[in-house]
Amino acid sequence: MSSNCLQKSFLFVFVLFIPHFFWAQTGIIKGKVLEAASNQPIPFANVFIEGTTIGVTTDIDGNYELNQLEPGLYTVNATFLGFKTEAKREIQVTNSKPAIVDFALEEDTEKIDEVVVKASPFKQPADAPVSLQTIGTAEIQRNPGGNRDISKVIRSLPGVTSASSFRNDLLIRGGGPSENRFFLDDVEVPNINHFATQGSSGGPNGLINVDFIREVDFYSSAFPANRGNSMSSVFNFKQKNGRDDRLGFTATVGSSDLAATLEGPIGDKTTFIFSIRQSYLQFLFQALDLPFLPIYNDFQFKFRTRFDDKNELYFVGLGACDRFKLNLNANKTEAQRFQLERLPVYFQWNYTIGAVYKHYMEKGYFTAVVSRSMLNNDIYKHVDNDESQKRIIDYTSQEAENKVRLEHRVNLPKGFILNYGVGYEYARYTNLTKIDATTYQEIRTDLRMNKYAAFGQLSKKFFSDRLVLSTGVRLDGNDYNENMMNPFNQVSPRFSASFAIMKGLTINANTGLYYQLPSYTTLGYQEDNEFVNRDRLQYTRSFHLVGGLAYVTESSTKFSLEGYYKLYDNYPFLIEDQVSLANFGADFGVIGDAPISSTGKGRTYGLELLVQQRLYKGFYGILAYTLGWSEYTDGSGQFVPSAWDSRHIVNLTLGKSFKTMNQAIRDKINAKRAAKGKAVLTRKVVAQTLEIGTNLRFQTGLPYTPYDVEQSALVTNWNRFRQGILDYDQLNSQRLGANYSLDFRIDYKWFFPKWSFNLYLDLQNIPGVVTENASLVLDRDADGNPQIENPGGQNQSYKLKTLDAGRGTVIPTIGIIVQY
Helix, strand or coil, X not given: CCHHHHHHHHHHHHHHHHHHHCCCCCEEEEEEEEECCCCCECCCCEEEECCCCCEEECCCXXXXXXXXXXXXXXXXXXXXXXXXCEEEEEEEECCCCCEXXXXXXXXXXXXXXXXXXXXXXXXXXXXXXXXXXXXXXHHHHHCCCCCCCHHHHHHHCCCEECCCCCCCCCEECCCCCCCEEEEECCEEECCCEECCCECCCCCCEECCCHHHEEEEEEECCCCCCCCCCCCCEEEXXXXXXXXXXXXXXXXXXXXXXXXXXXXXXXXXXXXEEEEEEEECHHHHHHHCCCCEEEEEEEEEEEEEEEEECCEEEEEEEEEEEEEEEECCCCCCCHHHHHHHHHCCEEEEEEEEEEEEEEEEECCEEEEEEEEEEEEEEEEEEEHHHCCCCCEEEEEEEEEEEEEEEEEEEEECHHHCEEEEEEEEEEEEEEEEEEEECCXXXXXXXXXXXXXXXXXXXXXXXXCCCCEEEEEEEEEEEECCCHHHHCHHHHEEEEEEEEEEEECCEEEEEEEEEEEECCCHHHHCCEECCEECCCCCCCCEEEEEEEEEEEEECCCCEEEEEEEEEEEEEEEEEECCCCEEHHHCCCCCCECCCCCEEEEEEEEXXXXXXXXXXXXXXXXXXXXXXEEEEEEEECCCCCEEECCCCCCEEEEEEEEEEEECCCHHHHHHHHHHHHHCCCCCCCCCCCEEEEEXXXXXXXXXXXXXXXXXXXXXXXXXXXXXXXXXXXXXXHCCCEECCCEEEEEEEEEEEEECCCCEEEEEEEEEEEEEECCCCCEEEECECCCCCECECCCCCCCCEECEEEECCCCCCCEEEEEEEEEC
16 A cells, blocks of 8 residues: 555544544653652652643652643743752643653752752753753654654754765764764664664664654764763664553654554553564555665564662663665666666674663662674676676675673762763674676674773862863773773863853863774775774874853743864774765765775864753744864875765754644633623534744755766776766866755644544655765667777777766655654
């Protein structure tokens, strides 16, 4: 069944049965208020909904419940004398399930002159006062053009861009797509996208189900010391716990897949949440006569057990199975034939499974994390895409990582907070590449590594929290070679400071040194059964310097201006092509499997402006502008613009949330009608909300390297690579035109007594202009045969011509979300 037919069927069922659900609605927010340091309950704390008179106090066990709430978005505050007020924003209340909102209040060590119940709408922890953005579930779900994909939503923030409109490669502050790290409830996840590029961290479709996400912390610098192996960004995904009252179910028809999520209790102490997704994008691509058919499935789960107030254990998992097939019937145009000639078949699967144990003590807590991640990547292509002929590409590779991390966070006397720990990892990388399937000449790789790390971070607030200081250090090492084995060669110090000049206005700064290990494809590359890069590679090093101002108003608006400077050293450098590996990673396939040395250098710097309005009286918005430079050295050691040197990036997101006719509004109307002697409306209504949003993106063109037409045209070269060869003597000497587009989204939600229904329309790329580099293709005769310039000569060459890239099309999506 096509996606269009399926969506029409959902709408028919909805319209048929909607009259049976017209009655009054109420929702619930409940949870616990705990001490952050010890996880002990706080009895008699005040919990209230901001902007209303609705509030309760917690019981002796720290529990609270706010009920009789109309469906909608709420901000909930928790406050208690001697502790800092905490706010949870944009909590979605429905009738289908209680909204579980727990608070962990930090002790206020300064002298208290008055009780302040206003909490900041923007997070600013002591160890990361700059370059941190926190994104909630509601922001991800309603983002125009985001399609519930966190990687696309992140593009609305300053310093973030992507090299392609259809991929999720994140380019943060001029760094390459391989420089990002992802953590799911403290468990490291190597990649969060389907069809991952091995050796990098991107892909075209998001892997994480947003229905699991409570909030996301996005660091573009000032990385906490317990988060290593990153130079551009760190993402902490915090997941919801499964509901504890009954079984619940969520079904979603999205832009490219069908999703089903089940959650509920298992006994008195355990909850679970589990989801599976199945793509239907392949049917749409086939109907559009596209030459490739992406097919994917994924799963995600979390099981959590609270043994008591002192101990909890949870298991998390994330995995995918991806297949990239060719549609051989789509061969009518030159563009289709070129894609069929160039693209191989992909089969890829990956998973991460982890366990996290937390033990709470009087002044801190202990965390133990154990996890395993694995990636299997098969890539192959037959001559003329005929599986009866030999394979001209035959690649099979696996990456496996087994990790253990131990951490202890403790509140020391006089307000100091110390977090320290150690980590160990055993990794294995294997590769089997058949470079000539006729004689079955093979290259085999089996790389095994032990990695280890130690870290510590100390933070303290002074002068009634006006001054916040944090310092940390991290050491990393492994047994790949002698240089990397000594962790003191990879010492990563960092320091942050924040000072409140006046109420709402702070000046913030951070500096640090960060290290990242080259990819397994680079570490494990072999020639003649030798790891040829072993004596040439080092950890890549990046020095960060960041400073800026931030001002937060009473109406939850944030203005911030940050300047950043990043200096890279020991960057992986392709020896044969004489180009930095920093320019690669935003395409399908594998990068880094070549002779490489750690001789590259780079620098990125710029300014970021952010104006962000949290949901206030129904309005929200983000204006982000980035002026940035990104440069890496070429073969002569000169700095040249990188492939990510976008220079100017502008994102404007605006939205409005409306409460349409609901029972409270009907009661007010009836009161006015009764006062005028008019008949009242007796039929009760279903609570409804409407959200409308738009996103405007503009970006100046990225640099690109032109083709070496003469070398590309050689018959031997074209038959081997099936595409043009870049002229790296002119590295990034050309620049594409500017990209701009407009996205629009409208959500209409109905809230019934035990379930809710969300219908949305998402339009991407209106009337977008997405400029991408043109491709070289064979110039064929009328019968479709390649033409040769010098037939019979020694260096025969094909006739080539340029095929312009597409300039973008409007992408409509009608989505349905049903929650029970």
